[in-house]
Structure formats: C-alpha cells, structure tokens
Amino acid sequence: MRTIDVSEITKNIKEMCIEANHFLSEDMEKVLDRAAEQEESPLGRQILEQLQENRKIAGEDMIPICQDTGMAVIFLEAGQEVHFVGGDLEAAVNEGVRQGYQEGFLRKSVVKDPIQRENTGDNTPAVLHCRIVPGDQVKITVAPKGFGSENMSRVFMLKPADGIEGVKNAILTAVKDAGPNACPPMVVGVGIGGTFEKCALMAKHALTRPVDQRSETPYVREMEEELLAKINASGIGPGGLGGSVTALAVNIETYPTHIAGLPVAVNICCHVNRHSTREL
C-alpha cells in the first residue's frame, strides 16, 4: 500500500494546466513544423508560419497559445495499491484547476449551469475521468479542451450493416462539416464500438495519443492512414482557407460492442491539441 496526500495531486494539476496551455507536446511541434514545409497553398504556409511564431511567443512571454484555454479534461489512472489521504480526491483535482487557471492567467471559460450560464469564475469544475488500474502508481493527463473544435464533434449510432465504409463516411462527414470552424489543421480523435458514452470517451482519449504513433491493430492503422489522406484531399487547409494540410493525424480507439450496434464518436481538436501527462 502506498500513501499519497491529495495535495500532491493539486500541486501537479496546477502546474500541468499552466504547462499544457503554453507548450505543445514534442510530437505536435514536430508535425506542425513539417506541415509548414509541406503545405501547397502560399496562404496556408503563411498561416502555419504564423502558428509557429505564435507558439514561440507563447513559450517566451508566457501568453497562452490560444485564448480559449479550455475546459480542463483530466484522465486519472490510480493504482489499486494507492491510498489517497488528506481530503477528497475530486476536490483536490478541482483545487489544482482553480489554482492553475488563476495563477497562470488562463481564461475562465466555465459556466455553472448550461442554461443559466453564470461563470464559475475559476474554470472549475474539471471533467474528471478516473480508472482504477493494477499497481501503486498514479498517472494524470491534463487535456484542456477548447470549444471551437469541441462544438464540431459528433456521435453516430450506426448499424452493423453500415460496416467499415459507414464508419469512414461518418468520420469524413464530421470533419468536412467542421471545416474552418474547428481551426484546422486538426487532430481527429475517434472511438468505435462500446456504448453511446464509451465511444465518446474513447474519442476524447484518442486525442492524447502522440500524433506520430499509429494504432497497433493492422486494420485500424490502415484506416487511420487512409482517412488522413482523404481528409487532406478535401482542400479545407490551414485556417479553412484552402490547402493540402487539413488534419495532422487520425487517432482511432476501438472497443467490443453489442450485436445490434456500431457506435462511432468523432472528437475534433484544433491544432492546439494540448495534453500534459505525469506519473506520480
């Protein structure tokens, strides 16, 4: 049994909220730099170069990469040998978000009620997904999610007869409908299978996988590559102003599903695909 004080969780989440909003992961930096070289449209290249300059300014002057510093989505995997002490774990997570968004000069974008819409003033609560896993480690991923792209995300409850072609069409439909609204070049997270909520959660989680890492399942890997090529043939381009780089990666997760169903979720993320991971 390992004991962890929840104040450790607060401290790490605070730092990760600030880090994720100012620095992209190395795989994202690399793929965006490559996109700036490969883009065919002169305006598209100019936009991608501005995004490079933007990330440089963000890191040097500590100005968030995007003003939409997101709703804080947090994946927390706790080893079953861990005993949390010192308070309520969920409250400690929210305290980390509160401190991170206040001390990091991040935007407070959360409203208390979806209809009454009064801002909570500290960007809490987070959206927390916890899993109990073997071992005595705690793995935390903080993924602030902007809503320009979140709003363009979709769930499709397909029929088994729709098959792989139906799944591909659903993904391409979601991406094309998103177009310029989702701040391309985008990263496309997909969940196939499970239930209504499981496929959505997989699509979100897929966005945290490095963009240069393909699925280990051969047919899924092929699908990821084929869809990326098709999306980039759409012409949407950087900023939606035309070009050959519309998406940076398609990351797909799958799960067993019911004999009657074929759920597909598409979670679209803009080029500011933020996630910071630590293991305690």
Added chain:
Amino acid sequence: MDKYISVPLSDEDARSLRAGDYVYLTGTIYTARDAAHKRMQETLEAGGKLPVDMKNNVIYYMGPSPAREGRPIGSAGPTTASRMDKYAPALLDLGLKGMIGKGKRSQAVKDAIVRNGAVYFAAVGGAGALLSKAIVKSEVIAYDDLGTEAIRRLEVENFPVIVVNDCQGNDLYETAIRAYNREG
C-alpha cells in the same frame, strides 16, 4: 493583395475590400461574443440604446485570457463567428461595417453584408499570443460583469486579418477550399 486600412471602417474602404485580401487594421475596434450579443439583442428588443454605436464600427468576436502585469491584454484570438449569426444581421442593419472571427457565416449574415456594404474578416484561429501583440490598448467599456465576455474597446496596430465575405457576395472559404480539393 495586402492592404493597410484604418478602423472604424469607412463605407468606401468596406466596399473596396475583396475576399482574399490580406488586411492590416489600425485604429479602434470593439470586442463582443455570445453573452454580449445576447444582451445587446435584448436591449434592442426593449427599445434601449446599445453601449456602442454600430455605425462604421468593427466587432471582434473575442474573449481574451487575463493580461499579465505590464501587458494590455492576454491571449486574444478569434472565436467561432457562426454563434453570432443569430444577432449579426440586426447589427449590420444598424451600420456595423466589419466583423472579425473565424469560420463560416450563415446565408442571412452574408446577405446582410451585401445589403449594407460590409465585410467579414477571419483572423487566424489559435494564434492568440501572436495576435495579442497587435493590440496596444484594451479597456472594458460595458458589461463588466460578463468577465472575458465583456465589451472591450481595443486599440490595434496592423492587426492581421483576411477578407472572407465581401459586399459582392464572395466567400473565400468556398472558393479557396474548391481550389485545393483533390477528391476528383
């Protein structure tokens, strides 16, 4: 083509802009996004006076992150314009000349742009740190209680935007995407 234009936007300048023009704006613009638009709409419905005279002004759909000490503003990139589509035609009919945002507009907004000789510009989404460098002054002038969604008066210098919808009904999103479509 690159153009340097002063804001507020004269009728003449607005009518001269064409989809695809790369424009640097210098002068005064105002921010407003979802909550401020809703409140302005309610004010108009109640027969009240708007906190900003729309005539020849430009609205930037933007809610900034908080400014660090010594800076006028935090990160300051555009938000998705389509959420303001419901409100924009009424403001355009009151004289609003320009809007800055990102993403496609509805046909009703495009029609109101043509009808009023106005223009819709896109700023690069997700470039809020870079764009903040073109903002030299920021002041909340209305709806302070809305926090990041308050109406701000911004002084901008060479603020970079691209004309998407012009007064002739052109739409850069449609033409540019078609030009690079390779689906065959």
